[in-house]
Amino acid sequence: MASIHKALVVFFAVAAALLRGGHAHGEDHAASVHDVTEYGAAPSNRDNRDAFLAAWRAACGSTAGNSTLVFPKGTFAVGAVQFEGPCANGDAPAVVIYGVLQPPCAGGGGCHLSDDAWITFSGLNNLLVTGNGTLDGQGHRSGKSKSKTTTLVFEDVTNSTLRGLAFVNSRGFHVNLRRCTRVVAEGLGIHAPAASRNTDGVHVGHSRHVRILDSVIGTGDDCVSVGPGSVDVVVSGVTCGPGHGLSVGSLGKDEGEQDVRGLVIRNCTVKGTTNGVRIKTWPGSPRSRASNITFEDIAMANVTNPIIIDQRYCPHNRCSDADKVTPPQAATRTNVPSRIA
Ligand SMILES: *[C@@H]1O[C@H](CO)[C@@H](O)[C@H](O)[C@H]1NC(C)=O
Ligand SMILES: *[C@@H]1O[C@H](CO)[C@@H](O)[C@H](O)[C@H]1NC(C)=O
Ligand SMILES: *[C@@H]1O[C@H](CO)[C@@H](O)[C@H](O)[C@H]1NC(C)=O
Ligand SMILES: *[C@@H]1O[C@H](CO)[C@@H](O)[C@H](O)[C@H]1NC(C)=O
Ligand SMILES: *[C@@H]1O[C@H](CO)[C@@H](O)[C@H](O)[C@H]1NC(C)=O
Ligand SMILES: *[C@@H]1O[C@H](CO)[C@@H](O)[C@H](O)[C@H]1NC(C)=O
Numbered sequence: 001m002a003s004i005h006k007a008l009v010v011f012f013a014v015a016a017a018l019l020r021g022g023h024a025h026g027e028d029h030a031a032s033v034h035d036v037t038e039y040g041a042a043p044s045n046r047d048n049r050d051a052f053l054a055a056w057r058a059a060c061g062s063t064a065g066n067s068t069l070v071f072p073k074g075t076f077a078v079g080a081v082q083f084e085g086p087c088a089n090g091d092a093p094a095v096v097i098y099g100v101l102q103p104p105c106a107g108g109g110g111c112h113l114s115d116d117a118w119i120t121f122s123g124l125n126n127l128l129v130t131g132n133g134t135l136d137g138q139g140h141r142s143g144k145s146k147s148k149t150t151t152l153v154f155e156d157v158t159n160s161t162l163r164g165l166a167f168v169n170s171r172g173f174h175v176n177l178r179r180c181t182r183v184v185a186e187g188l189g190i191h192a193p194a195a196s197r198n199t200d201g202v203h204v205g206h207s208r209h210v211r212i213l214d215s216v217i218g219t220g221d222d223c224v225s226v227g228p229g230s231v232d233v234v235v236s237g238v239t240c241g242p243g244h245g246l247s248v249g250s251l252g253k254d255e256g257e258q259d260v261r262g263l264v265i266r267n268c269t270v271k272g273t274t275n276g277v278r279i280k281t282w283p284g285s286p287r288s289r290a291s292n293i294t295f296e297d298i299a300m301a302n303v304t305n306p307i308i309i310d311q312r313y314c315p316h317n318r319c320s321d322a323d324k325v326t327p328p329q330a331a332t333r334t335n336v337p338s339r340i341a
Helices: 002-025 049-061
Strands: 033-035 068-071 075-077 081-084 094-097 100-102 117-125 128-130 134-136 150-163 166-168 175-178 181-186 189-191 202-205 208-213 216-218 224-226 231-236 246-251 260-281 290-310
Touching (some): 049 068, 202 208, 224 231, 224 260, 246 290
Parallel strands (some): 068 094, 075 100, 081 117, 094 128, 100 134, 117 150, 128 150, 134 166, 150 175, 150 181, 175 202, 181 208, 189 216, 208 231, 224 246, 231 260, 246 260, 260 290
């Protein structure tokens, strides 16, 4: 796994260098590279939020086109921050992260983040977030605050790519794609301790035409989880473990949830996890439908439940109606993996 990760990092270092080269050769493109340190950001334990937002406003507000927001090498602290669109010319800048971003943990107390998101990109089209940098949630230092903060959220983002970054020790989900259309997440390395709760690798919800490709994910929860309202999602070339495997759900927690339709999970490897491929619904859940789901060409080793459809999903046994079973409409067609090793 280490060698795959290293190979990916090298690959994306080259890709990022090419991206920068492309800008350098264009006419007057140097002017549209916005390095956060030019806006007052500095590698330190001080919250760099205001400087990051100033650099974002410049990059997103640029009408020159093809602008790039750069986070250089160094470890930068930042509290919860939201990079919002729309941008001046309709397309988001490219965001290249070479450094390490961390919540401002030094000086006590500052480590608390809300239960929602740490870094959010919202309302954007044609966004590229890439680089060989790391988003480090410092989950192991969140102490008594116990917030389940998602490290990176894409919300209302279209035609976009998340590529090559490393994610470590999130406090909650590492990546959450919500209300997105046509988003590719690829070449990610995601790592958190096996004992860390709710640290899903990539979660997809209320999103269409999503591709999660060629990534290595080991956490304390689901490797990839596909929630309500997901349509046309492909997961391929993903290596999972440790954690809870590749999951659809959990579904049926709330009334009126949107269906899950058209999910393909193929060419993945799952090692040292509690589950392989799973569909999970809460007991006695209101009706919703999960259909046209294909699991294909999944290699598994040291997996407790390789294939599991759990209609009484009830983590930590907090359900009052745990005996009720969701009617079988919950899963209408499940193709069994063709290869299980
Ligand atoms: C990321 O890439 C830059 C140059 O593109 C390189 O200087 C740096 O060492 C790389 N960082 C890591 C963590 O590989
Ligand atoms: C942005 O870059 C692309 C590809 O390099 C180029 O085709 C396009 O014309 C550029 N757009 C602007 C506004 O410079
Ligand atoms: C996103 O891409 C699709 C297909 O290429 C295109 O039809 C659509 O207009 C794009 N959306 C935006 C907001 O540019
Ligand atoms: C399967 O996934 C691996 C990464 O685990 C990738 O290198 C390979 O190209 C993929 N093969 C196909 C046929 O997609
Ligand atoms: C099933 O899902 C796949 C992948 O999204 C899609 O290409 C296909 O058209 C769907 N089939 C039906 C019958 O909906
Ligand atoms: C199997 O996976 C568990 C984690 O689920 C791990 O602790 C154990 O070392 C693994 N065993 C082998 C033989 O790989």
